[in-house]
Amino acid sequence: MKYSTPKETAYQKNFLEIEVDHYDLRRREFLRAMEIFPPNMRKKITDKTIVLRDLDLCINSICSLNCPHCVFLQPHIKNVRNFDAEMIVEEMDRLLGANVYVTSLAILGGEPLLHPNIVEIIDRVAAMKHIGHAARVVVITNGTVVPDKSFCESIKGLPNGSVIVNDFPLSDKVDEITALFQSNGVKHRVANKDWTNHGSISELHGYSDTELKHLHFVCEAVSMLRDGLFSNCGRSVVAYQEGFIPYDAADFVDIRNFQASSEELNKRLYDHLYRHKWNTSCKYCRGNYEGNEVLPMGG
């Protein structure tokens, strides 16, 4: 079912309470989520519920490739590492515990198949109740690493689990990986779509406040949880954690160090997602939206 306007939904009253300035941003996220939210979960939604249509869970910053225009700045990262599996699971649980539902979770990196605990992470995260039974869980890989049988079993065991195998010019194992998935019944697809040129992370564009607000509004950036930090934009988290841009508390929600209750965390997430007008990283970004310059993938 398609919802073209909130007036057509039973949730209209929730929107009326939202300040006009941010009405569109929240409505956009909410309506997209509703398109794929199963009816049993729709019922649980209140005006406090945060529905993330997409969430990127970044599990490492180690990669087998170094694509120059990588949205997550991989070639520039000095201190590459696998993030701690126990912390990843604990922090996902804390995030979802703040009345957050996710309809599509992407597990990525770096190259996620290089994380030694990827199977444990998938199994534990996908079982969380605000994800399980409803959401798509997809692992995104660059087609250079052949996973083992336990990985195949784990994805196959999920109600809606799959793998995106990117076919970049340097993805030398795509055939081997897809043959493995076919023989093990793992849902997958090979992707080769154009990339966006986000620009250089060291170039300030000199946008006015109005331009920044507009850029943030039209940008299709996806929220990310990475090494304890949440943001409405994955590139923003990477850029700050890897030392390319300064910290601004409004740009992030520090899940790892958040001391207050899950109700307080919900309010903090709500402010960041729906009241924050732009991130520091936007000042260094060309944005991810239709109309921006495209690049060949993997380049």
Ligand SMILES: C[S@@+](CC[C@H](N)C(=O)[O-])C[C@H]1O[C@@H](n2cnc3c(N)ncnc32)[C@H](O)[C@@H]1O
């Ligand atoms: C950063 S990668 C990490 C996972 C894995 N290493 C891979 O490349 O498939 C996650 C996704 O971002 C996409 N991506 C990377 N840089 C991009 C860009 N500049 N524009 C659009 N998508 C990009 C990749 O194609 C991939 O689907």
Ligand code: SF4
């Ligand atoms: S796009 Fe993927 S494969 Fe390429 S450098 Fe970035 S993380 Fe690595």
